[in-house]
Amino acid sequence: MHTKVAIIGSGPAGHTAAVYAARANLEPVLYEGFMAGGVAAGGQLTTTTDVENYPGFPESVMGSDLMDKMRQQSERFGTNIVTETITRVDLQSRPFKLWREGSDGDADTPDTADTVIMATGATAKRLFIAGEDKYWQAGISACAVCDGAAPIFRNKPLAVIGGGDSAAEEATFLTKYASHVYVLVRRDQLRASSIMANRLVSNPKVTVMWNTEATQANGDGKLLSSLTIKNNKSGEVSDLPVSGLFYAIGHTPNTDTVKGQLNLDETGYIQTQPDTSLTNIEGVFAAGDVQDKRYRQAITAAGSGCMAALDAEKYLTEHDI
Structure with missing residues (x-):
């Protein structure tokens, strides 16, 4: 043809x-x-x-x-x-x-x-943590700009995974809608440019969680309600209540x-x-x-x-x- x-x-x-x-x-x-x-x-x-x-x-x-x-x-x-x-x-x-x-x-x-x-x-790159497929587009997304303003995320605690400029930008964007934004960073520092990093860590609606990785997405079978997270330095495992998870890893x-x-x-x-x-x-x-x-x-x-x-x-x- x-x-x-x-x-x-x-x-x-x-x-x-x-x-x-x-x-x-x-x-x-x-x-x-x-x-x-x-x-x-x-x-x-x-x-x-x-x-x-x-x-x-x-x-x-x-x-x-x-x-x-x-x-x-x-x-x-x-x-x-x-x-x-x-x-x-x-x-x-x-x-x-x-x-x-x-x-x-x-x-x-x-x-x-x-x-x-x-x-x-x-x-979009994904981590494929346990439970991700179940809650993909039911609390988990790879585009904050696309999905962050959705009703299921408004005035709710949200999480962003990533440490570069994209993660900093998406987390800052989400503060317009979220009650609070947690940024999970695998290392003890951000890869983002200095201006973006400073803007992120100084935002009162943002908490950066260093040396932290998400290992599982949890919910009621319909919507995401929390993440199981692990500190990769101490090995401590805990539960982070969030209604949304946004990948910003490229x-x-x-x-x-x-x-x-x-x-x-x-x-x-x-x-x-x-x-x-x-x-x-x-x-x-x-x-x-x-x-x-x-x-x-x-x-x-x-x-x-x-x-x-x-x-x-x-x-x-x-x-x-």
């Missing part, structure tokens, strides 16, 4: 790119993946509950419902959605080659594309398929030219969390998906394809 525009990924970036490309009569193909990275088609939003900060939904919307609507909109304008995962790409020759999961390298005929939009996202960009082909930064994110979606290879574009390690929001991903589609359209026009 050949297409002018191949979109790899099915989150807000991918589907926004698909809508724009389809409305430009480019007949895009979107590979939404099948549990790629352990996440269902639709990306990280499918693992969240109420989304309250996406414009157009004053009463909030379930993350999975929002992604269903985006998928329907992509299909409405003629996007060909393929429910398979792309596991290998060749961006060194033209047209670009894409292999679906299960294909046997050069032995199978790859799909081809004149342009490729990488919108594979990034996966994300892993889903860039395995393009390593060695696209320029990546030191943490693995695709590098794009300033104010564009352009990568180091002409005709290949990147959008969403796979190239954004700063904001990582649905709305910014959607915006960059629009940019990628417009950049792809411009490339095709300029090259008379």
Whole structure:
């Protein structure tokens, strides 16, 4: 199968790119993946509950419902959605080659594309402590900005795990809603910058718990109510009553398929030219969390998906394809 525009990924970036490309009569193909990275088609939003900060939904919307609507909109304008995962790409020759999961390298005929939009996202790192799966999105989250204002967290004690700038920022953000925020740090110091660390430890609504690790999430089977924590210096084990746990230990960009082909930064994110979606290879574009390690929001991903589609359209026009 050949297409002018191949979109790899099915989150807000991918589907926004698909809508724009389809409305430009480019007949895009979107590979939404099948549990790629352990996440269902639709990306990280499918693992969240109420989304309250996406414009157009004053009463909030379930993350999975929002992604269903985006998928329907992509299909409405003629996007060909393929429910398979792309596991290998060749961006060194033209047209670009894409292999679906299960294909046997050069032995199978790859799909081809004149342009490729990488919108594979990034996966939040988790610790997988005991009870985590039971209370994931029922008290445990990897995005304070996305979920921190939810009713189940308001005026309740919350915990953040992490010691870097992201943890400091998320903990400070949560103080707007929480009765108190506990920051669990494995070591005896923060990795955060001095200004962020000072801001955190001086906040009266924050308690930093040094040399502390969470070992188990506890609750009533429906919602989180406490964490079992351990001091890794003294070995003391105790119970910390909290209604929310937020991981702030980083994300892993889903860039395995393009390593060695696209320029990546030191943490693995695709590098794009300033104010564009352009990568180091002409005709290949990147959008969403796979190239954004700063904001990582649905709305910014959607915006960059629009940019990628417009950049792809411009490339095709300029090259008379």
